[in-house]
Amino acid sequence: MPKPAKGSEYLKGSMIREVNALINELEDRGVDVIKMHIGQPGVPPSSGLIDEFTRLLKEKSFELSAYSSTPGILELREAIADDYHRYSGVKVSPSNISVTTGSSEAIITLAMAFLNPGDKAVVLNPTYLLYKPIMQYFNAKVTEVKVSISNDFNPDPEELKKAVDKDTKLIVLVNPDNPTGSTLRSEVVKTAVDLAVDNDSLLVYDEAYRHLYYEGEHVYALRYNMSNVIALNTFSKDPALPGWRLGFVVADEDILSVFNRVKQYININPPTPAQYIGLLYIRKYKENFIKETIPLFKERRDVVYNSIKSMLPDAKVLKPKAGLFMFPDLSSYLSRIKMNDLDFSLRLLREKHVGVVPGSAFGDGGALHIRINFTRESTDRLREGVERIAELLRELSVL
Incomplete structure (x- = not known):
């Protein structure tokens, strides 16, 4: 075979997908696996939404199967703009919205549109596992700011200031965070925005879980500035539509003029059927669906947190105020x-049939942690999952 492209060595493959593939193999053999690994909400989409979309698809099959404009259908962008203003207080128009094929396309498009070889990109460690390898692929110099449970996984503003300089093109923050489950303090967000403005950088603000709050409120970076911030969003989380591959970004028109031009070469348009189900969700089902799912997810969060505290007393764990994830530190x-988190996670899957993601997949700052999705399974199965983690540790003579 021909030699792979330079930079492809950074794209090693997502550990989340590897764990998922192993789980699929086990399930194909009839093994029942407790799924605490993949970042998918543990509820189906609204049944009313699916029913109405099915009718719409039959009635307007041509329109829903046709190409759309690259930034997405105008109706959806109008609905997103109104909805974003309603929740954030930030006045935006359809021209500030570009609809994407999930947030992943947005990340790649941003790298193609704004990164030159040698540009600096600042990310947290640990952080969502797509960012660093994609930036390395485009020959950016990645600077990492370490975070830990000792500060609720919030970066020290002074450390951010040290990391960002005039060579910095992108600053990346994920809030609420994946994998740690943390929420960023307003001081941290404001500092990052100011640094982006002062250094002519772009703050990439990933807010995929902004509606999944159990305590507190989301901090919107766009409240502080529009010219140097691009907010990434998705329909994979609060609507529970991950397989539809739909997301959107919110940014200044000048940023989106470049973004949309580059986006044409990645994907002519976001999936048209998905855009219409997203439109229905925002207009008719969103508010009630969120009200129904938040108490359910909060109950599941509490079960996992309390189970970890009681069954794994030496583990350090943050009780997340938002999102889908818990990130217990099992280093003790x-x-x-002398076992690393990868070997432990694989052994847990093979011997106890519990799927988690090793924390080191999100950076070396996540070593000896595991990422748990506390929303994917029922409370009984989540409790059983933590019991099996404790059982394996007992068998390893460390509990």
């Missing part, structure tokens, strides 16, 4: 037997 256990 794993260091005793």
Whole structure:
């Protein structure tokens, strides 16, 4: 075969997808796996939404199967603009919205549109696992700011200031965070925005979980500035539509003029059927669906957190105020037997049939942690999942 392109070595493959593939293999053999790994809400989409969309698809099959404009159908962008203003207080228009094929397309498009070889990109460590390898692929110099549970996984504003300089093109923040489950303090967000403005950088603000809050309120970076911030959003989380591959970004028109031009070469338009189901969701089902799911997810969060505290007393764990994830630090256990988080996660899957993601997949700052999705399964199965983690640690003679 021909030699792979330079930079492809950074795209090693997502550990989340690898774990998912192993789970699929087990399930194909009839094994029942407790799924606490993949970042998918543990509820189906609204049944009313699916019913109405099905009728619409039959009635307007041509329109829903046709090409759309690159930034998305105007109706959807109008609905997103109104909806974003309603929740954030930030006045935006359809020209400030570009609809994407999930947030992943947005990340790649941003790298293609704004990164030159040698440009600096600042990310947290640990952080969502797509950012660093994509930026490395485009020959950016990645600077990492370490975060830990000792500060609720919030970066020290002074450390951010040290990391960002005139060579910085992109600053990346994920809030609420994946994998740590943390929410960023307003001081941190404001500092990042100011640094982007002062250094002519772009703050990439990933707010995929902005509606999934159990305590507190989301901090909108766009409240502080429009010219140097691009907010990434998705329909994969609060609407529970991950397989439809739909997202959107909110930014200044000048940023989007470049973004949309580059986007044409990645994907002519976001999936048209998905755009129409997204439109129905925003207009008719969003508010009630969120009201129904938040109490359910909060109950599941509490079950996992309390189970970890009682069954894994030496683990350090943050009780997340938002999002889907918990990120327990198992170093007090794993260091005793000199086992890393990858080997532990694979052994947990093969022997106890519990799927989690090793924390090191999100950066070396996540070593000896595991990422748990606390919304994917029922409370009984989540409790059983933590029991099986404790059971494996007992068998390894560290609990």
